[in-house]
Amino acid sequence: MKKATKYIVVLAVLVSFMSCQENSRPNYQYMPNMYESIGYEAYQESDAFANGVEAQLPAEGSIPRGDFMPFEIENTNEGYAFAKANLTSPLDSTQIDYDKAGPLYGIYCGICHGNKGDGKGKLVQREKILGVPSYADIGRAITEGSIYHTLYYGKNTMGSYANQLNEEERWQVVAYVQKLKADLEK
Template identity: 45%
Template sequence: MNKNNIVYAAFFVLAVSVSFTACRNKQSTGLEYARNMYDPIAYNPDQANKNFANGQTAQTPPPNTDPIGFVKYEYANTKEGYEAAGANLVNPLPLTKENLTSGKHYFTVFCAPCHGDAGDGKGHLVQIEKFTGVPAYHGDAASSRGGLMKDLSAGKIYHTIMYGLNNMGSHASQLSPEERWKVVMYVQQLQKIQ
């Protein structure tokens, strides 16, 4: 018998035996490679959990705890909270070129579409949508809460970014506290334009 025929015959017998053993148990999924890579080890939040007395995985945090990186903002979304923020809050960041550049970037992304690149209240959304009432940060533009926009304190600007005002929505979810303070710093530069 030829050596090639022996190899082909051995391969054929092996293939047939593997095929028969693979078809033997219909319930078997066969061998699995790296099972731990797609089976989660941790519990899902809505899954029952025998490790806790109430049987829930998602537990209520202990009282008086805050998430990591959370910065508590003590001023309410009221006229009184706005005035208190204006009187008490000061920008903790130093006035540096880097902070102003970063503040200008965030202003351009989040504020300029309505307030304009120069803070004149003539952003491209105002021109396209033709809605009015977007205040300028300089000149004699009045704030809807009283006073001139150019005289707004850092705390009042921060409070407005935090909660929004009139047509302006809150930007608290888009900007971190440090980023908000950088925007405030840049807006205060725009307030100085005559």
């Protein structure tokens, strides 16, 4: 009998809720701004900011994006030739850190080019890729500019490392490649 009473009470509550609904007027809206949002104009004056529409100062403790300068030389054969002939490293000999450049080279370049620059990296040894020349091959005239251009844009089957290495790191790797090339030519 108690179960039947519970079912009757629940049914009565449900019927009373349904009978209170009027289709002629809208139901209650508990969060009306979600149903009828206010449209704001992008550059309208607002009292949300102290100066109205003017630009605001960055939030305290925010990290600036840095002085990013886009690479001005195009990703074309002409751009590669221009970089090869004219682009030189902005780092002087005191700024080159082979202890920093060596691991970067090992991570990004050594897998294909080999840790010594001899073109015998792990992927070449396992025959996953073929035709990676040594830095010291006769007729392989690589310069700082051509190495940097290749790191930035990629060349042939080699992809770009512009997203993985920042500008200073790319120049460090360029210096390391030049060192490997000099070591191989001895």
